[in-house]
Amino acid sequence: MSGFLFVVPPLVGHINPTVGVAAELAARGHRVAWAGLPELVEPLVGEPATLFPCDSPALDDPALLPSSLRGPAAMKGLWERFLEPLALEMAPGVCAAMREFQPDVVIADQQAVAGALVAERLGVPWATSATTPAGLAPMLPKVEAWLTGVIHGLRQRIGDPDSTADPRRSDRLVLTFSIEALAGPAGSFGDQVRFVGPSIAPRPSVCDFPWEWLDPGRATVLITIGTAHAEAGVRFLAECADAARARSGRLQAVVVDRSGTLRDSGDDLLVRPFVPQLALLERCAAVVCHAGHNTVCEALWHGLPLVVAPIRHDQPTIAAQVVEAGAGLRVRFGRATADRLGTALDSVLREPDYRAAAERVGRSFRAAGGAAATAAHLEDLAAHPATGRLR
Structure with missing residues (x-):
């Protein structure tokens, strides 16, 4: 039996794919937990669930993601106003979750880079959850260079300062919830990328409907x-x-x-x-x-x-x-x-x-296999870790 910790941002579309994968892993006898914003994660994952709380920027702030931004400006604004502050606020909760839960593998969403950065600092194998294949596409060189600087700054504060890994893209396993017929050949994105298709599973009802x-x-x-x-x-x-x-x-x-x-x-x-x-x-x-x-x-x-x-x-x-x-x-x-x-x-x-x-x-x-295929890839990573336990 292995332990799997899902680190998710406070975004419904990024949490939902983990629900079916977690259920599949639990059905196979593994330990499963989440690290994220409780008021958003709890209704989606249902009970019983092991959840470690993480802080987040105020999601109701109208300046968080202004609708007027488009293209590279929107990407820059997303990181400056949301993803970078989110990483810093999530990091203490993620660290506490890893030390208490002792996962064998961390599954870090592409937009919850605290999961990857803390995992590399503590020596825990980690995989990337890419809810959209668009996150694997190359950016404009100037945008990529700017973002590399942002990530370097985050790594100095919450990650391993000596690492050069990209926290948006594990070099061991990237799970992409799409298919090649839509996104293009998997090989063009890297040997560690696995197209598993959507993870569609029953979710707890959070509202009444007539x-x-x-x-x-x-x-x-x-x-x-x-x-x-x-x-x-x-x-x-x-x-x-x-x-x-x-x-x-x-x-x-x-x-x-x-x-x-x-x-x-x-x-x-x-x-x-x-x-x-x-x-x-x-x-x-x-x-x-x-x-x-x-x-x-x-x-x-x-x-x-x-x-x-x-x-x-x-x-x-x-x-x-x-x-x-x-x-x-x-x-x-x-x-x-x-x-x-x-x-x-x-x-x-x-x-x-x-x-x-x-x-x-x-x-x-x-x-494509969905949750079952994803669980199999994660089991393989847990069985062949590249690093040791927490240090």
Whole structure:
């Protein structure tokens, strides 16, 4: 029996893939624990769970991830305002977790680099959890050089000052929750990269949902922009709602709106701050989203075509993968209107090729192995450690 510690950032889409992997490892008789923000991790992983608390920057700070930033500026802002402070705040909790739990392997999310940095300092083998393959792509040289300096500074404070490893990318094992058919040949990313497909597993329900509202005689469309873009998405969600209302005779929409600005409208539009997404997708015909990797993978797993409107970071890359696979259409987030959204939605619902492509990707996801394949790779790493126990 081995011990596996998942170090996760306070981001739902980065925690969800670990849930199925942890369940698989536990079913195989291993010890499993998490290090992260308790109020976000606990509802997602369920009970019983071993969780070691870590601090985080204030997630409700509007200056944390300003929606006006795009491209390299957005990446620089992400690290300066969120990921670098997050690493420093998480490090004490991660260190305490490792000393108490004594893991054989640490699984550090790409955006929770404290996990990798503390692991290398304490001599614990670690793997990278890459929830999106976009995180493996090379950056512009100037951005990469700047980020190398940021990571060097973090290593001096919370890692092994003599190491040169990249905490975003383990040199032993990188677990990528996608497939080569979407992201490209695994070999182009490095010999340690394993494409395992999405880890889709039942999750604890965190909210009530009026299932009786769904009309089996009409197509149900899920509209969501994830958990990190509530304020930026107010206008976009309003346009989506108008597009849905204009088609109320043949479809109904469930809109995830965490800003609280939209209102229900009879039997054609249901607005909720949270939904049981996996269970709901089983009853949907299509998804409109921001091209967040977690939502895209869960939609394609269920064979659902998409309308994607990427906002920033890795989302344009994920949106391009959806379009190239033939599983959906892309609209511009900042210029999306009810007419444009409605036209795209009509296409993915009416033209069978989109659904067929989504189902084809879904079959490839299942063939990749998901949680079971991931657990097997982690067991192999635990059985062949490159370093000793904690020092």
